[in-house]
Amino acid sequence: MFIETETTPNPASLKFLPGRKVMDAGTREFASPEAAEASPLAQAIFDTGEVTNVFFGSDFISVTIAPGASWTDFKPQVLAILLDHFVSEAPLFAPGTAGGIVVPGEDDDLMVEEREEDADVVAQIHELLETRVRPAVAGDGGDIQYRGFRDGVVYLQLQGACSGCPSSTATLKHGIEGLLKHYVPEVTEVRAA
Structure with missing residues (x-):
C-alpha cells in the first residue's frame, strides 16, 4: 500500500491520501486527544504527542502538528500509523461509538437562530x-x-x-x-x- 501526502496552505498540516475511502459519509474532526477516543486511528496519531488536530475527509486524513514540531521528523510516524491501520483493515471508530459523523446539512447546532x-x-x-x-x-x-x-x-x-x-x-x-x-x-x- 502507498499513501500519498500533499502539503496544504497551512504549514502545520499535511494531507494524507491512502488511495481508498476514509469516511463513507460526512467528515469528522478531532481537536483534542479526548475527542479522539472515539477512533483508534485518531487516538494513535494523537498519542505521538505532537498533534493538535486530526481530520477525516471522504478520501483523506489531515493532521496538524504543534508549533515548533517538524514534519521532517514526524511524517514517518504518521505514515507508519496510517499504513498499520489500513493494511490491518481496522475499524475507523471504536465499537459502540457512533463516530460522531458530521454530515453536511444535518448539523442542527447553529450559532444563530434563523428566520x-x-x-x-x-x-x-x-x-x-x-x-x-x-x-x-x-x-x-x-x-x-x-x-x-x-x-x-x-x-x-x-x-x-x-x-x-x-x-x-x-x-x-x-x-x-x-x-x-x-x-x-x-x-x-x-x-x-
Whole structure:
C-alpha cells in the first residue's frame, strides 16, 4: 500500500491520501486527544504527542502538528500509523461509538437562530457551499460547516487543515464572502463561527 501526502496552505498540516475511502459519509474532526477516543486511528496519531488536530475527509486524513514540531521528523510516524491501520483493515471508530459523523446539512447546532422568511436565501447559501466551496476546501485538507444566517451575515466554521491556517481569514473574507455576495445579494458578510 502507498499513501500519498500533499502539503496544504497551512504549514502545520499535511494531507494524507491512502488511495481508498476514509469516511463513507460526512467528515469528522478531532481537536483534542479526548475527542479522539472515539477512533483508534485518531487516538494513535494523537498519542505521538505532537498533534493538535486530526481530520477525516471522504478520501483523506489531515493532521496538524504543534508549533515548533517538524514534519521532517514526524511524517514517518504518521505514515507508519496510517499504513498499520489500513493494511490491518481496522475499524475507523471504536465499537459502540457512533463516530460522531458530521454530515453536511444535518448539523442542527447553529450559532444563530434563523428566520423562516430567510429559507430561500439559506437554501442558496447551502447550494453554493456544497457545489463550489466544500470541494475547494477539501482539496486543501479541510471542510467547512454552515453555522447560520441572520441579518445578512453568514456564519461558517473551517475545519481540519483549514481551521488553523494563516490564510483562513482571507479564505473566509475574500474568497467565500465574495462568492456568496456575488450569487446571493442578501449576503452582506461572512464571519467565522
